[in-house]
Amino acid sequence: MRIEVRSDCVLIDGYVNAVGRESKPIITPDGKCVEIIEPGAFKKGLERAEDVLLLLNHEKGKSYASQKSGTLKLCEDNIGLRASCTITDPEIIRKARNKELQGWSFGMYANSVHMEERADGLPRRHITDLDIFEVSLIDMRKSPCYAGTSVECRSDALYAETRASEFSDSEYIVPQPDYSEYEKRLKVLEEAT
Numbered sequence: 001m002r003i004e005v006r007s008d009c010v011l012i013d014g015y016v017n018a019v020g021r022e023s024k025p026i027i028t029p030d031g032k033c034v035e036i037i038e039p040g041a042f043k044k045g046l047e048r049a050e051d052v053l054l055l056l057n058h059e060k061g062k063s064y065a066s067q068k069s070g071t072l073k074l075c076e077d078n079i080g081l082r083a084s085c086t087i088t089d090p091e092i093i094r095k096a097r098n099k100e101l102q103g104w105s106f107g108m109y110a111n112s113v114h115m116e117e118r119a120d121g122l123p124r125r126h127i128t129d130l131d132i133f134e135v136s137l138i139d140m141r142k143s144p145c146y147a148g149t150s151v152e153c154r155s156d157a158l159y160a161e162t163r164a165s166e167f168s169d170s171e172y173i174v175p176q177p178d179y180s181e182y183e184k185r186l187k188v189l190e191e192a193t
Contacts, residue, residue, distance in 0.1 A: 001103060003096050009088045010096040016104040016135050017042070018080035028125060030115055035125040042076040045108065045132040054085055055136045056092065058107060064089050064137075074135065081106065083135055092137070100139045107134040 001014030019042065023035040046052070054065035054072045065071035065085040072085045083104065087093070095101050112129035 001101070003101060005093060005096050009086055010093050011084075011086055012096070012101070012137070013084040014082070014104060015079055016074075016081040016083050016106050019076070021080075022124070025122060029110075030113065030125055031123070033115070033123040033125045035127065037080075037130070038126055038128045039078075040076070041127055041130050042074075042081040042132065045130045046074055046076065049132055052132055053134045054083075054087070055107075055134050057138060057142050058105065058134070058136045062089075064092055072135070074132075081132075081135075095137075095139055101137050102140060103138045105136045105138050105142070106132060107136070108132045 001012060004011040017037055019037050019039045021036065025032060025034055028035065049067070051066055051068040052072065052074055053063040055063060064087045067074060071087070072083065074081065074083050076082070092101075108127075109131040110127050110129075111131060112127070114126040114128065116124040116126060118124055
């Protein structure tokens with residue numbers, strides 16, 4: 001994330017999410033998993049979006065920029081969802097000056113999901129289509145769920161999903177898969193030949 005603080009505003013540019021990359025383990029409507037936003041999913045969502053708001057930590061009380069106002073620009077390129085915004089709010093300018101902004105997150109409705117079971121027991125959730133309604137700057141109170149950049153709230157029958165979690169000093173530890181049974185089988189096969 002590139003942050004440029006000026007006297008009366010802050011310009012922020014960076015990637016909200018890199019497509020095709022796994023998240024940290026998160027809790028979703030489909031259970032605990034790692035998640036991948038597939039290329040093209042953000043593009044589809046942005047084409048349908050009437051407006052996307054810029055929030056702080058997914059807090060709905062105040063919007064700091066928006067696509068409609070021209071203060072937030074979003075696009076999906078070959079890396080992922082890129083955001084560029086101009087913010088005049090004193091709180092965000094102060095947080096930028098104090099280096100308290102640590103990443104991005106986003107809020108979405110998942111329209112098309114494919115679950116992939118994996119040997120390590122932690123499924124992979126592929127999202128191929130989504131509706132995006134907000135992107136958030138993440139300060140020191142939360143931690144981005146995607147590297148380089150899960151809280152859930154319910155809205156009617158759909159799950160509005162956001163991609164940041166409460167900040168924690170401990171890192172997520174993904175258990176290593178147990179290949180011992182396969183290694184035994186491989187050894188038997190090798191001995192047989």
